[in-house]
Amino acid sequence: MTSRSTISGLLKTAGLALSLAICGVGLASAExxxxxxxxxxxxxxxxxxxxxxxxxxxxxxxxxxxxxxxxxxxxxxxxxxxxxxxxxxxxxxxxxxxxxxxxxxxxxxxxxxxxxxTPTVVVGAKDADYTATPEGLAGKIIGVQIATVHEAYVRKHFADAAEIKVYQTQDEANQDLTAGRIDATQADSLALNEFLKSPDGTACCKVVGEVAPDLDILGxxxxxxxxxxxxxxxxxxxxxxxxxxxxxxxxxxxxxxxxxxxxxx
CATH class of the missing domain: 3.40.190.10 (Periplasmic binding protein-like II)
Known part of the structure; x- marks a missing residue:
């Protein structure tokens, strides 16, 4: 026959095991x-x-x-x-x-x-004398990153004036701007500021201006x-x-x- 003390010990052990199991379930289900x-x-x-x-x-x-x-x-x-x-x-x-x-x-x-x-800007060559407007970008080639608000913006506001070139990454657009294969690029001001602080960006380019607000696209x-x-x-x-x-x-x-x-x- 099992003694009361043995039964008590088994119950305590079972209780401890159950507590650990519950804790383990909680840890396993942490989000x-x-x-x-x-x-x-x-x-x-x-x-x-x-x-x-x-x-x-x-x-x-x-x-x-x-x-x-x-x-x-x-x-x-x-x-x-x-x-x-x-x-x-x-x-x-x-x-x-x-x-x-x-x-x-x-x-x-x-x-x-x-x-x-943060604001959205257009960046162009250092000698650029145009504005970040459809009139200013008339006849220019502007590069943007695919599937961004900037692609949507230029297609809505600049497509009738400028040629649009789409890139997989903003870095690729920046490289083509540096090489003179495009005239301008549009993106977030902070991201383009980092490019302008780089040796290539400093040598080639400047902010042309902020684009006009469009809450529906830029949010x-x-x-x-x-x-x-x-x-x-x-x-x-x-x-x-x-x-x-x-x-x-x-x-x-x-x-x-x-x-x-x-x-x-």
Whole structure:
């Protein structure tokens, strides 16, 4: 016959095992999120270092958002023109890749609140004497990155005046501008500012001007891209954006890269 003390010991052991099992289930079910970025250099937002690790302002901000939201995030590079399909097919769970919030994209995916907003500019040769307008770009060749708000913008506003050349990456457009194969390129002002600070950019080019506003295409700013209906993750991202701005994390990261408030108006 089993003694009471033995039974008591077995019950304690079983209870401990059950507690560990429950904890184990909790750990196993901790939310792991694949954080999608564009698999191309886009300084100062994201670039691979010598070891292949991705660094930059947006990579740091994305990781900070995950920490604040209590998520285990894995940075997952995806080609830019396939990044929305990667999200909708669950190959990634969020997009943190300078994706502007637009009505067209909101037909397919959801967005968090904005986490930054900067002007859109046209860059041309140092001796350029035209403006960032349809009249100024008449007869010019303007290069843009495929599947961006900038491609949509130039097709709407400049197609009747300028020839449009589309590139897989912004870096390729910058290279052709440097080589004189195109007359201008349009992109986010910060991304083009990094190009203009490079030796090639400094030697060849300058900002021609900011483009006229178009909220329908350029949107109110950049947000985290999410799958349609993923309201729980959207709420976490919105709370995290607010949280890192309130606790100083956003400012501390931004200070390493910019001498102005990238959050914008």
């Amino acid at each position: 792991t999120v694949k954080l999608g970025i564009a698999a191309e250099p886009y300084p100062p937002f994201a670039s691979p270092d010598a070891s292949g690790q991705w660094t930059g302002w947006e990579v740091e901000i994305g990781k900070a958002l995950c920490v604040k939201a209590g998520l285990d995030c894995v940075v997952t590079p995806v080609s830019w023109d396939g990044i929305i399909p990667a999200l909708t097919s669950s190959k990634i769970d969020i997009i943190v890749a300078s994706m502007s919030i637009t009505a067209e994209r909101e037909k397919t995916i959801d967005f968090s609140d904005k986490y930054y907003n 109110p700013g950049v947000g985290v891209g999410l799958r349609k209906g993923d309201s729980a993750l959207k709420d976490k991202m919105n709370a995290a954006i607010k949280g890192i701005r309130e606790d100083g994390t956003y400012a501390a990261i931004s200070k390493k890269y910019f001498d102005f408030d990238i959050f914008g108006g």
